Amino acid sequence: MSAQTGGIAKPFDKEAALKRAIRRHFKTLGFTKNADGALVLPGEGKTVVRQLHRAQRRDRLQSAQPFLERALPKALPSFAEGSELDVSRIRLALRVVKSDTPEADLFRVATMTWSVPVSVGFGRRMRYLVWDESHDRLAGVIALGDPVYNLSVRDNAIGWTVHDRAERLVGLLDAYVLGAVPPYSFLLGGKAVACLVRSRDIFADFQAKYGGTVGVISKVAKSANLLAVTTTSSMGRSSVYNRLRLDGENYFERVGYTIGWGHFHITDTLFEQMRDYLRERDHAYADHHEFGEGPNWRLRTIRAALKALRINETVLKHGIQREVFVAKFAANAFDVLHYGEKEPDVSGLRSVAEISAMAVERWMAPRAARGEIDYHSWTRSQIPRLIRGLVDLPRADLRCTG
Template structure:
């Protein structure tokens, strides 16, 4: 057999191998093909969503196993047990997180407990830890980053055209991490955390960090102001974000649902193989992943690889719709985003401390009086949120005597 024939056989064999892996993975998740060739999954609800994210989450946990082993002993002490919380004395404070710091490590460890894998964000980013100052324990996380360029429900809500969006999307961010840590989540702490998106603290931090930045895509200087933050519920309709209102002020507004397209059901390992396949074809998407080279590089890369392998685009239609919300920081945010004219009306914008006090009175304190289950949570229960890494982590912590101490404490 000459070298040319061997090369052709290797390419065919590689394509067949990737196809088999992809079909097997989708079948394992529970997907079937409809008569039209689109993906279809039986059932609905949060358990289905968790199942679809399972492979990607386990990959993230495996990739982070060394980090967990090295950092867990020191960091687990920052997570509260229910008995350490006095609902009448909870005092939330925001702390900005910088890369390469112990706070950054804590943010990473806490985000690994999310049932849906947390992305690293891209482009501009602001990350925060929310602390309970009364006991020194972690309450929740916030991370906002650059939004995707195309988001139909957002664009319809603002009612801007492509030119307007290109010029003024710099004033919008997306909350890609937003939530409370156990046991504060049982006290409706997620509502408090979400309200903090509309705080003077985030508005001012954004202005200091990115107010005089140059647009990566346009390469033009822009006086960016944080006018709006979008976020989406990974579990379909959100019970935490809906009706998020204190007094007359609405903090998050539902603006519709995504179309059920995406790539989250393609785990990192398979995506790497798809990307390598494109690279061998000298396809431009294989390594075109800097922000500013177009919207959602991973989605476009996956689509290109699937097309090259002979799959229909419908393979990216997973059917899981996310509810999308928008937080408008200025009273006239939508008007400025649409027209590009005017100064932000932020006279009624409260500080994180002021918002927290209102949220405690509105949700946390009444919840604690009605439901006492949060007291049963012990910080060592957090280990059970690390998926298949749980057994390994338990063994590691027991060898350090940490697990026994947190369980007994």
């Protein structure tokens, strides 16, 4: 136990130091507090969201330096030059990513080009490189994993009770990594990549890998179909997933917003300090993160540390409401998830090849033809600087649309 006098931590013990570190961290991010002790955002919009992620991204980048020194030179040739793209010929395909392979290194490098750090996922995982077969270049990445257990906006949309969710969560995955890389991202490639999630190929991959899965929570063997995939915008309202339709079919549909509660604003460094603090007190959550223990372990650990430190857990209400979307693989996905009795109707699913062709025609080729964004000037040599946050990406000039 920490040394205390009259219930107050001594000014130089570890507990007091950790309290100061937490308060200093929130102040550095620009948060203030209201009368109830809850955090108040330093502003609104995507710039503020990026600012709040900056410390976490800096932590991740620093710890990844040995990896980047090894993997980045080998990964760079897989990224496209804007000048080499014949956009009308783009043909997207999925390549499965297995751990400890060059593909896994390339996947990780690609995620580091984004301004918001990505999760490592939990439990069941399916990872893909989105590959442009025509140009033999990386266009994007997809990672699907176990969904968070508690997500009220999702559960309300499906109509789940607590019992329903425990029984049928096995039919859901969450797209915790989803996006395009430059220069494909300049051409609305993010929309194309997102549409590939709702494909016959991924449905079949899930059946082959997890069709006879054992429930993470229940430990009961279940005959599972992938009925839906959720994803959550990283920047509040999403311009990528809204109006995501091809040939009259919805590929992602909005179900609402999160309540703005979570732990993304707790950096890995600060989290490890919290774990050390709990470990010194023999608290179970310090190392309670084995597979099957639940995807909310990090949140529970942070809450336990805040409680032990006597810091109000309202500091976890960061106020960033993220838009939640769902891709229904079955036309009757919500009915099957709700009642658990009907057979899923997946007759409307298309192949990755079909979706790619439609997405290129619908979004990517028209944007290139309109000339509203300079993708030609992009070079793969800019990737290292993009990872370090030193590149301003081009923006569409919508005046060119006529």
